[in-house]
Amino acid sequence: MISVISMNEKFKPVSPNDMIKKLVDSKYTKGIEMYVDPDDKELMDYTDILVEECRDNNLLFQIHGNSEFDMEKQKRYMDKLMSYSDILGYPINVVMHSLMRESNEESIKASQDYLGELLEYIDPNKIKLSVENLNDSYECIRLDKTEFIPIMYNDERLYMTYDVGHDIADHGNITDLDPLLINRLSNVHLHAIDAIYNEGYDHKPINDEDPEQFQQVLKGILYLKSIKYDGPITYEYDLYLCDGDTLEEQIDNYIKSIDDTTEHFI
Numbered sequence: 001m002i003s004v005i006s007m008n009e010k011f012k013p014v015s016p017n018d019m020i021k022k023l024v025d026s027k028y029t030k031g032i033e034m035y036v037d038p039d040d041k042e043l044m045d046y047t048d049i050l051v052e053e054c055r056d057n058n059l060l061f062q063i064h065g066n067s068e069f070d071m072e073k074q075k076r077y078m079d080k081l082m083s084y085s086d087i088l089g090y091p092i093n094v095v096m097h098s099l100m101r102e103s104n105e106e107s108i109k110a111s112q113d114y115l116g117e118l119l120e121y122i123d124p125n126k127i128k129l130s131v132e133n134l135n136d137s138y139e140c141i142r143l144d145k146t147e148f149i150p151i152m153y154n155d156e157r158l159y160m161t162y163d164v165g166h167d168i169a170d171h172g173n174i175t176d177l178d179p180l181l182i183n184r185l186s187n188v189h190l191h192a193i194d195a196i197y198n199e200g201y202d203h204k205p206i207n208d209e210d211p212e213q214f215q216q217v218l219k220g221i222l223y224l225k226s227i228k229y230d231g232p233i234t235y236e237y238d239l240y241l242c243d244g245d246t247l248e249e250q251i252d253n254y255i256k257s258i259d260d261t262t263e264h265f266i
Helices: 016-025 041-056 071-088 104-121 149-154 164-169 179-183 211-226 247-265
Strands: 002-007 029-034 060-064 092-097 127-132 159-163 185-190 232-235
Touching: 002 060, 002 247, 016 029, 016 041, 016 247, 029 041, 029 232, 029 247, 041 060, 041 071, 060 071, 060 232, 071 092, 071 104, 071 127, 092 159, 092 185, 104 127, 104 149, 127 185, 149 179, 159 164, 164 185, 164 211, 179 185, 185 211, 211 247, 232 247
Parallel strands: 002 029, 002 232, 029 060, 060 092, 092 127, 127 159, 159 185, 185 232
Antiparallel strands: none
């Protein structure tokens, strides 16, 4: 199992080399899941350096994608990611959301068509497309872990990213993944939520000193151990919600939370 930090444009003021040093010095945080818009040249240049540094320091690198990109842009992005795979020497896990439409049925059909076209385009030896279970938010219909099962049955090349926090937010049962999903599980997202989710925020840092908050997270951890999951655990926090008076302090506390929570997996 590898503990992974979730990164995006908020990290940009800290150089990629300094970020890599923080991960090398960390006890458990040994990977990055990066979100970047391929049209953001500055952040793409930043990511180019991260990829090479991950290779040189034996750190895991994966991507949180965006299913809202039009297909031309998405394929251009996949070309770039496949070049990253060539650098790293392993297939990159790329997390994708299902598409949002007016109904679950329309969402399933649109997602099947979109992801199916991508799967025909990519080299499966370089990219693993991994669909994330979502939760309803802001009155949008988003497919949860049971609703996107038809998408998974439609194509054996699809994998799953299990977002435990989304299940907690929907008050779902986090101990009942379908066997199909367990077999396709390639990544996990872990984060805390506010007690009243609909009035709060769902990508909060995990605090194991808060018993009420940590109880649900611990339930997810124990479930993952019970199914013998040993892949990446991506701690998907909003950086700005981490403690600290400076960005450096927030990043350091982010990594500390990951390391402290990882102890519960050992």
